[in-house]
Amino acid sequence: MGPLSREAWAQRLGALRASPSAFMAGPEGESLGRDLLSDLRSDKLTEQTKVSLLALSLEFPAQLWPDASAAEAAATSLLDTLVLLSPRPSALRRPLLLAATTALVAGGALGPTSGASGRLLPLLLGLAAGRDLGPGFGPVSEQRPLQATACECLRELESCQPGLLGGCLGLLRGLLGREGPVQPLSLLVALVLRNILVAQARAGASLRGLLTAGDPPTGDGPCPWDWTLAEEGDIHLQPQAPSWLAAEEGEHGLAALEPSPEEARELRATVAQLLDASYLLTPVAQAQLLWLLGWGLRGLRGQPPTLFKPQLVRLLSTAQLTLLHAVVALKAAFGEALFTAQDEALLLHRLTMAAQHPALPPPTHLFYLHCLLSFPENWPLGPVGEETTPLLLGPRLCQGLLPSLLHDPMALLARLHLLCLLCAEDQEEEEEKGQAESLQHYLEELLAGLQRRAALAGGPRASATLCFQASYLVAHCLAGQPAVLTPLIQGLARLYQARPALAPHFVDLLDRVGPELGEPLRVVLWQEVVSETGRDVALRWHLQMLAKVADGGAQSVTLRFLQAAASYCTDWGLQQALLGVCRTLLRARGGGGLADLLQALAGQLEDPDGRDHARLYYLLLANLSGPKLAMALGPSLAAPALASSLVAENQGFAAALTVQEAPASLRLSVGPRRVEGPSPVLELQVEALQPLYSLELRFRVEGQLYEPLGAVHVPCLCPGRPARPLLLPLQPRRPAPTRLGVRALYTTPTGLTCHAQLPPLPVNFADLFLPFPQPPEGAGPGFFEELWATCLPEGAESRVWCPLGPQGLETLVSHHLKPFVVAAQPPASYCVAIRLPPASRLLLRLGVAQADGVSVALRTDDWAVLPLAGDYLRGLSAAA
């Protein structure tokens, strides 16, 4: 197929971008990677189209070349394309370098054995070093951008493969001092240096003169790439800026590194060189440099962070988010070593100012506010990891950061959180007390304003949500302050009065707040609902609310409301809401009044579903004791939280009425053998791991060798209490061992019915043995001989060597065969007759014991029994 046209490619790229998975699954998906590589060399496509193809490969290499070998081949092809470009200026060189790098990294092909890696790395380093690579790499004017791009590619490779360029550090540092693009080189050197420092600190090694300039690597020289870390897989991947909390834990590792004085001097010179030139970098790149160097040098002995000090005033004076953030990161990295108490105060002042500066955009304000509340203090007092106000940030400084109704929701919540934190602080001095009171008063006014806004009919849901979020935040931060909670509760009650349609928000709030707010709010809302007539349009909401807030107390009032409401519940939804309240009352052990109501509903409701439910609840109420009723109605603990509380309740109820699959809560084993009765009986030992009720064990015989088995029932089992053994009569169709599949069905104390599969139970050959009726005294030998004789000719005869352990023949017989011995002359001979249901027999004649065993003659009337009997006899001594 020839190259695609520009339009065809544009269409393809659009389709791929819209949904990569759908496109790759389609007919064109498979050949896309191949087509792309070949069309890059086509003369028919413009450079612009080719650049867009390369841009695509930068974004979707995993889709184009899904495995390492494809990625390797792609990178090779891209490098070939690059080399084949004519010496004219071309827009393709940069993207080709980027694409080859991306393909290798993303495809997992980067490595010492990869040919493409072996070509790309020296090429990049050569370009970065500004070496003349021949006319193929374009005119002189293109060298500088290419040099920068090569540095970026190397930085990305080093990011993904830390330590890779460790051997080139000296060379790169040397370039830094000379002509060349300062930003890409600075960032590359900083990254390589930091990766070395981290790796060295881990290995406890020294810098080994890596900082001193080395010769640029050539094709013949030793390979400068360090793949050692690469071979360990991805575990060495180092955060370029680790989380501060995680860093605290690993601090000891880094502190171990103590460079020699010479190395320390060299290191200091390098860092100073990078920092001095940092002004030439773009602000975002300056920030990256500071994060890298700050966290690279942190904990390094003999490297005072004062190197950073000359930069700080310049950085603190800017409005750049990344720069201030980097300063905060330096603060976190070095603490008091870099920031005195005064510096800390200045930094806090600047952050506070930036968090409200009218010239900065709102997302920046919010981020600075977050920085303030998570500020890495020199001497933090509060718990680590929780948002608090820094000690140096008193209420006075925060005045401009307090919320007002004019703020958008996110700013309002962020500032409200700050206000709550300030209100929660202990106030000791008189002046502070006055301040706390005015803050509290302000908070109260603000909440009232939010409630007024949420109460507006027709207002957007966002304003209601905001009001409840604020209430939650206040309840969360100021749970112990009744002075704040009381007016909040009154305000919320008024809000409900004004706009009952917010019931779902109230239910959600009650679900999430602690008892300090939750309990009094519940009571107030209950009063609010039952004081309504039940006749108005908000009945649906009242019922939803009541299902949440009704409880055992003053049930008669609730019931009166429900009775009044029942006649207005004309549709299914309302009836279900009504029944939802009944369910709540059932759970709270409703009394006679509830029974009357349910009975009335069972007759009165229009919808048959509603009537059925009412009847069911009535039956449950009449027949189940309190705790069991609660369990039957309680939401299942295992059920995931669902969107609406109504659904959740339904779910709990359904769970109580359906069978749950569960891991077995009991153990079953076969006990000692019983040889009584007309058929073999297994004695089962049951051990419960939790209290179980109404246990039913169901058995299935593998291979249908026996008649189907009946279920066994146990009313109650408790762990630790010995259980009566269970007897399981077997009715074999053939005298053969088998396994029984076991399933258990039981009810747990939480009221759930569970179904569990237990491990199968083995039924051994010997479990089927039954004795012949005992012949009269003295008739034993004759009876045996008669049986012995009648086995042939239809049956079979054999002789088996039965090994004896140290215990001897007598013990063996008494342990295993005693019930079946019909005649014996110990120790000379034993005659054993065994009945094997349904209609077989096995006769054994044991002779005089030899040193290590006894010869057993056996006869049976059933051919099939012979091998089983042989195995049984041979295994006896081991079983003893």
Add this chain to the structure above:
Amino acid sequence: MAQRAVWLISHEPGTPVCGTVKFSRRYPTVEKRARVFNGTSYMPIPEDGPFLRALLFELRLSDDDKDFVERRDSCSHINKTSVYGLPVGGGELWPVVAFLKNGMIYASVPLVEQTLSPRPPLISISGISQGFELLFGVQDFLYLGQKNDAELNTKLSQLPDLLLQTCPFGTLLDTNLQNSLDNTNFASVTQPQKQPAWKAGTYKGKPQISISITEKVKSMQYDKRDVADMWQVIGAVTCKCDLEGIMPSVTISLSLPTNGSPLQDILVHPCVTSLDSAILTSSSIDAMADSAFSGPYKFPFTPPLESFNLCYYTSQVPVPPILGFYQMQEEEVQLKITVNLKLHESVKNNFEFCEAHIPFYNRGPVTHVEYKVSFGQLEVFREKSLLVWTIGQKFPKSMEITLSGTVTFEAKNHEKQTFDQICIGGTAYVKLHFKILDYTLTGCYADQHSVQVFASGKPKISTHRKLISSDYYIWNSKAPAPVAYRSLLL
């Protein structure tokens, strides 16, 4: 520090999905690191479609907010920064940096170089601020000087190439996208001297420097005994320095007259090389702080090629330029209103324009207005329920003007009328819009003679000043009004 992906989404309310992905870019090499760093908490970047839906839902920008949805409306689902967690593909994608501006949603997912559970604090993730800067950079590129949709579309089509330049591997190199656009047009620079990365090339031509100071004044006036009025000046100094040479050095000094108000909260452009500590510490947040420093404010810098904001400041002038009161009372079916405005004698009485807007929210369209103005004209926008009092270029000699009248309304129509969350009941405001050229409220000016330039040739220096109003509110004193904490202190 890197970003895993970037999106630009236009918000289109009323359409089925309520938005379209205008641009997206993924960074697979960063994604590879994310997979390792995030471990079991790793969540892959979703395709554009699912991402769009999840983001619009989370930002409350999809039209469907009729019903309570726990995942969005629960009281404990609180976001205090513009960083979100989006439910996608059975897990949560976090952190997603996102904000809406001018109908466009800007979003990116920064790389977090550790496990995501438990979530590390945002402050410890370097990619967060980098993500914001990238998005701000894109926003500036799209909207600075942009006039119409066609221009916006042209700029959108340039984005892929520009990000290939400024963010080739997800790690941002420069927020100034315009710079890289110019970069490709500039002849290569081969001078041995170091070239700042934020300067695409060198200027060739007549040396000139333009400095303009724009002050915005905002105010909240209540006319109440227990609530203090608030006002604040926010200044921005914009420069364009056309100077030859790679690193020309310039120092601009801002001066105040003897009775001028000190500049505070000064934020400077990163190209400023050093700053007096008195400038750094002069701040409005610490009311007790001694802000005796009143200039001159010296800013030494090496200018970039483009026009840039040398610094921002705030200032607390002793009195608001226009002091007023607004009384609005409901009388049976109509509203009775009185507005009084007084220009302070120290303010230059020569406006480019001056208007008072009197909106009536959460009410129906205006049906009838009876009024009397002591000065200027009143215009009635019935459908918008808005009165505009045009004062013109000058206040009268008395410096004081009054409007009084009654307004009646049609019944409210929920569908048509926009809902306002602030102006509920009697809560209402008058908003002033005015502009005075060649004037600053603080008195701040840049003296042409104090500008020091170390570059070849003597540049021509031009300076400009203006004052404009911004959020200048006068609240109805007969009803509650939203107040900030500071207003309550007195």
